[in-house]
Amino acid sequence: MKRKTIGDWLLGDWLFGCKNACFSGEDVHLVVGLGNPGVQYLRTRHNIGFMIVDEFASRHGWEIHRSRFKGLMAKVEWSGMSCLLLKPETYMNRSGEAVGEAARYFKIPAKNITVVHDDVDLDFGRLQVKQAGSTAGHKGLRSIAQHLPENDFARLRAGVGRPKFGEEIPHYVLNGFYPEEQDVLDAYIERGAKALETILKRGPAKAANTINRKPKPKKVKADGTKDGSEEKSESNANEGNPKGLTAPKGLFTSVDKHLRSMSVSQTKGGKVWIV
Helix, strand or coil: CCCCCHHHHHHHHHHHHHHCCCCCHHHEEEEEECCCCCHHHCCEHHHHHHHHHHHHHHHCCCCCCEEECCEEEEEEEECCEEEEEEEECCCHHHHHHHHHHHHHHHCCCHHHEEEEEEECCCCCCCEEEEECCCCCCCHHHHHHHHCCCCCCCEEEEEECCCCCCCCCHHHHHCCECCHHHHCCHHHHHHHHHHHHHHHHHHCHHHHHHHHCCCCCCCCECCCCCECCCCCCCHHHHCCCCCCCCCCCCCHHHHHHHHHHHCCEEEEECCEEEEC
C-alpha cells in the first residue's frame, strides 16, 4: 500500500475544502453526541449521547465513520437542511476540542448546535430539551462551552438517573445500565432519536413544549382505585350481563327523564314506590 506523502495530505485537505465550500454557515446544523471511544464504553451511561446520534443516523441509512475534527463525522442532507453529525473521540472531558474545531471550520454558529448527553439529574427514560444555560457540572458540556464563542447551543438531556446502590458518580456513569433498564434501553434510544428529529425540524424552543412534558401520574384514591370511576375487570364489568350486551345509545337518558317526572309516594319495607 502506497504511503501518503505531505503533498497527498495537503491535496486531500484542499479537496475537502472545495467540497465543503457550500456546506457552511447559518444553514448548517451541527449535531453532537457525547461519549467515550472504545469498546469498553459502548453501552455505558456516559455514552448514551453516542447511542442516540447513532440511532438517528441509522434511521436514515447514514454511517458516522469519517475521521475528522478529532472525532467521527458524517455530512448529510435531511428534511431540507444540511447536518453535520459528530462523535468526538477526545474522551468526554475534552469534547469541546472536536466541537470547536468543526464549528469554526464550517462557520456554524452556536445556536445551530445540538448536543446530546447523559444527565444524572433526570430519571432514566426522561428526555428534556434545554437552550443555553449552565453546564450543570457536566464536564463534556463545560469543555464545549469553553471552545465556543457563545453558550447558546441546544442540549438534549437524556436521563440516566441517580445511583441506586451508593455508587460514586464517576464509576456509575462509566458502567452499564441496570438489568431492568437494559430491557427498555433500545426503545429509549429510539425515542431519543425521534426527539432529536423534532428539535431539528421545529427548533429547541418549540420542541421543548412537547418533549419536556412529564407524564402526569394518575391520582390514587384511598380505596386503591385510580382517579375517576372504580377500575373493574372485564369479568366484573359484565357481572349480571354474561353476554356483554350493550344498551342502545340514549336509552338510560330517556328512562332517567321518565323516572324524574314521576313522584315518590311512600316507602314500604325499605322500598321506594313510584306512582
